[in-house]
Amino acid sequence: MIAFILSCILIGANAGPFPEGSDAEARYVFHLADKDGNYSLSLAEFQRIFFDFDRNHDKSVTSDEFLLGWMERHLGSSLEAVILFHHLDVDRNGHIEVTDIPWILAFFDRNMDGVVGQAEFVITWLKLINSPQSR
Ligand SMILES: [Ca+2]
Ligand SMILES: [Ca+2]
Ligand SMILES: [Ca+2]
Numbered sequence: 001m002i003a004f005i006l007s008c009i010l011i012g013a014n015a016g017p018f019p020e021g022s023d024a025e026a027r028y029v030f031h032l033a034d035k036d037g038n039y040s041l042s043l044a045e046f047q048r049i050f051f052d053f054d055r056n057h058d059k060s061v062t063s064d065e066f067l068l069g070w071m072e073r074h075l076g077s078s079l080e081a082v083i084l085f086h087h088l089d090v091d092r093n094g095h096i097e098v099t100d101i102p103w104i105l106a107f108f109d110r111n112m113d114g115v116v117g118q119a120e121f122v123i124t125w126l127k128l129i130n131s132p133q134s135r
Pocket of ligand 1: 034035036037038039040041042045
């Protein structure tokens with residue numbers, strides 16, 4: 001346990017406000033996205049995040065836009081942003097579009113009730129960030 005905490009502190013030293021890949025970080029991102037604070041993310045809330053990141057309003061989020069928005073919000077390291085971007089770019093054409101959003105929601109929505117609860121979000125987030133093949 002102590003070794004775990006120590007490694008979190010060391011890894012997190014130059015990342016965002018939370019240790020990289022921690023569930024505290026996942027919950028922080030969740031609450032940023034959960035605009036109405038009802039502990040679940042709807043399709044509308046996913047769309048709102050998308051448009052927040054789309055700086056030039058061309059209805060597509062490029063990796064540059066994503067990385068900039070990510071760093072501005074202190075969500076974590078640039079490595080995490082790159083990992084996440086590649087998972088969110090469902091059709092792998094180099095940018096995230098409005099049409100990708102339902103797929104992104106479905107990706108997080110483990111019990112398929114159409115919304116993403118905090119537990120669902122944290123579990124999927126940690127799997128993404130900590131998956132060995134994404135390092
Ligand atoms: Ca909500
Ligand atoms: Ca754009
Ligand atoms: Ca769900």
